[in-house]
Amino acid sequence: MKLYRFLTGIDESSFCHKVTEALNKGWELYGSPSLTYDHQSGKTYCGQAVVKEVEGKEYDPSMKLGQQ
Template identity: 70%
Template sequence: MKLYRFLTGPDDSAFCHKVSLALSKGWQLHGSPSLSFNAATGLMHCGQAVTKEVEGKAYDPDMKLGDQ
């Protein structure tokens, strides 16, 4: 089964650490990162899709994807 997550956050080192943690847990980058400007806060926000193949599990919408 393939799992999908879309990681988001402000364009800062915490976002980079979030993506790096996912990669260290076996998630793979999927597509290009995205950037958007939040005019209300004046900040750039990042997004990055990641996917992961897992075996022996059935999909459950209540599963915590970050724990996989």
């Protein structure tokens, strides 16, 4: 079964740590990262899709993808 997550966060080191943690748990980058700027808050937000192939599981919408 293939799992998909879209990680998001403010463009700062905590976002990079979030992506790094996912990579170290076996997730792989999927596509290019995205950036958007929020003029109201003055912050830039990042997004990165990641995927992971897992065996022996059946998809359940209640599963916590970050814990896979």
